[in-house]
Amino acid sequence: MRSTDLGADPRAELRALEQRARRRFGQHFLNDLDVVQRIVRGARIQPGDRVVEIGPGLGILTGALLRTGAELQVVELDRDLAAYLADRVPGLTIHQADALRMDWAGICPGSGHKVVANLPYNVGTTVTMQLLRRPRTFASVTVMLQLEVVQRMLSEPGSKVYGALSVEVQARARPTFILGVDPSRFVPAPRVHSAVVRFELYPEPRVGAVAPEAFDAVVRAAFAQRRKTLLNALGARFGRGRAGDALDRAGIGRGLRAARVDLGGYRSLAEALADEPQG
Numbered sequence: 001m002r003s004t005d006l007g008a009d010p011r012a013e014l015r016a017l018e019q020r021a022r023r024r025f026g027q028h029f030l031n032d033l034d035v036v037q038r039i040v041r042g043a044r045i046q047p048g049d050r051v052v053e054i055g056p057g058l059g060i061l062t063g064a065l066l067r068t069g070a071e072l073q074v075v076e077l078d079r080d081l082a083a084y085l086a087d088r089v090p091g092l093t094i095h096q097a098d099a100l101r102m103d104w105a106g107i108c109p110g111s112g113h114k115v116v117a118n119l120p121y122n123v124g125t126t127v128t129m130q131l132l133r134r135p136r137t138f139a140s141v142t143v144m145l146q147l148e149v150v151q152r153m154l155s156e157p158g159s160k161v162y163g164a165l166s167v168e169v170q171a172r173a174r175p176t177f178i179l180g181v182d183p184s185r186f187v188p189a190p191r192v193h194s195a196v197v198r199f200e201l202y203p204e205p206r207v208g209a210v211a212p213e214a215f216d217a218v219v220r221a222a223f224a225q226r227r228k229t230l231l232n233a234l235g236a237r238f239g240r241g242r243a244g245d246a247l248d249r250a251g252i253g254r255g256l257r258a259a260r261v262d263l264g265g266y267r268s269l270a271e272a273l274a275d276e277p278q279g
Contacts, residue, residue, distance in 0.1 A: 042178035054117035173199035
């Protein structure tokens with residue numbers, strides 16, 4: 001089979017593969033070539049780009065990425081699928097490994113790498129955040145995730161789904177919604193809708209004059225009790241006096257709730273908390 005034919009008929013390929021793999025597959029395989037082309041266009045892949053695909057599966061997206069002229073390597077956890085791709089695309093660099101435990105600096109030396117991935121729902125958010133925390137390695141990350149997760153990542157202050165994930169993502173990258181994907185575009189069809197989003201990573205996280213870890217800690221504390229005022233939510237983590245003084249210095253009302261504060265507000269708040277002595 002040529003690389004251009006990869007994943008063209010998922011049902012037939014799964015039937016043949018499952019005999020060898022003893023039905024070990026619970027993944028959802030994309031089977032719509034139009035969706036694949038829109039993903040590749042949305043990822044803005046150019047000839048010569050250094051691209052990593054995570055979770056290639058049967059390779060329908062892999063084939064499209066190869067046709068762009070990019071320098072492609074893939075990360076596949078399932079050893080049978082990794083062997084399947086190795087048989088059909090000789091010379092393709094395949095890392096049979098868990099993306100959650102990858103040595104990204106080892107396989108992606110330097111900077112400017114691009115990621116394209118159709119991620120499993122159960123690890124999609126975790127993998128995406130690990131990638132966004134590596135701005136010196138990756139220039140962009142284009143992923144397919146559960147639609148609900150994408151909506152949370154892109155949401156703005158005041159939205160019911162605006163939360164810590166929204167702030168942490170937007171502090172690290174500029175997100176662009178690419179397309180929604182119906183369950184019928186997969187074999188087997190999942191029970192949820194999906195969406196593709198591209199993140200263009202900032203050279204450095206926009207977290208102000210604090211460490212990214214300290215910024216994240218403030219954001220998570222604020223949203224840990226999102227129905228409470230910021231004074232009470234932050235007071236539970238940092239002490240009420242310290243939290244109140246920091247809110248005043250940041251120009252944020254003590255009675256506001258976490259979902260009403262934008263990225264700039266959290267940046268100021270994290271800096272103010274860093275300057276406040278611990279009680």
